[in-house]
Amino acid sequence: QVQLVESGGGSVQAGGSLRLSxxxxxxxxxxxxxxxxxxxxxxxxxxxxxxxxxGGGTVYADSVKGRFTIDTDNRVSTVSLQMNSLIPEDTxxxxxxxxxxxxxxxxxxxxxxxxxx
Numbered sequence: 197q198v199q200l201v202e203s204g205g206g207s208v209q210a211g212g213s214l215r216l217s218x219x220x221x222x223x224x225x226x227x228x229x230x231x232x233x234x235x236x237x238x239x240x241x242x243x244x245x246x247x248x249x250x251g252g253g254t255v256y257a258d259s260v261k262g263r264f265t266i267d268t269d270n271r272v273s274t275v276s277l278q279m280n281s282l283i284p285e286d287t288x289x290x291x292x293x294x295x296x297x298x299x300x301x302x303x304x305x306x307x308x309x310x311x312x313x
Contacts, residue, residue, distance in 0.1 A: 198222045198302040200292045205307030208282055212311070216277040218292030218304060229253075229295040230268060230275040234288035235306075241291065245277060259285075282311045 204216040220227065231246030245256045245266040254266055265278040275292060292304040 198224065198227060198294050198296065200294060200302055200304035202290065202292045202304045202307040204276075205290060205309045207310040207312065210283055210311055210313050212282050213278070213280045214282065214309060216279065216290055216292075216307060216309070218275045220273055220275065220292075220294060223296070224272040226296040226298070227272050227294045228297055230272070231293045231295075232266065232275075232277045233291045233293055234286075234309075235291070236285075236288040239288075244290070246293075247275065279309070282309075284311045284313045287311050 199221045201219045208214055227249060229246055229248050232244040233241050234244050235241040243257055244260055245264055247254050247266045247268050249272050251268050251270045263281045268275045287310050289306040289308050291306045294302045
C-alpha cells in the first residue's frame with residue numbers, strides 16, 4: 197500500500213500564496229508519478245499537476261500554468277505544490293495522488309484551500 201498525507205492548506209486572500217505538501221510512505225518503490233488534484237464544492241475532481249519520480253515530466257492544468265509549481269524530493273517521500281497568485285476560483289479541497297506501476301492510483305484525505313476576494 198501507499199499512504200499519502202497532505203498538509204499546508206488554509207485561507208488566504210486573492211493574490212496570496214500557499215504551499216501544500218504531501219508525505220508519501222509505504223510501497224514507494226512502485227510509485228512512478230505523483231500529482232495534485234482538486235475538487236471545488238459541487239464539482240468533479242479535476243487534475244492540477246503531476247511530476248514523475250525523478251522530478252521531471254511536469255504537467256499542469258491550463259488554469260494553473262505559470263502560477264503553480266509542483267516539485268518532489270526525488271526520493272518519492274514528499275511532493276509539494278507551490279501556489280502563487282491565488283484567485284477565488286482556486287478554492288477547493290486539494291488531493292495528493294500517487295500512481296503505482298500496474299495502474300493503481302492512491303489518494304490522500306485532502307486539504308482545504310480557501311481563497312477570498
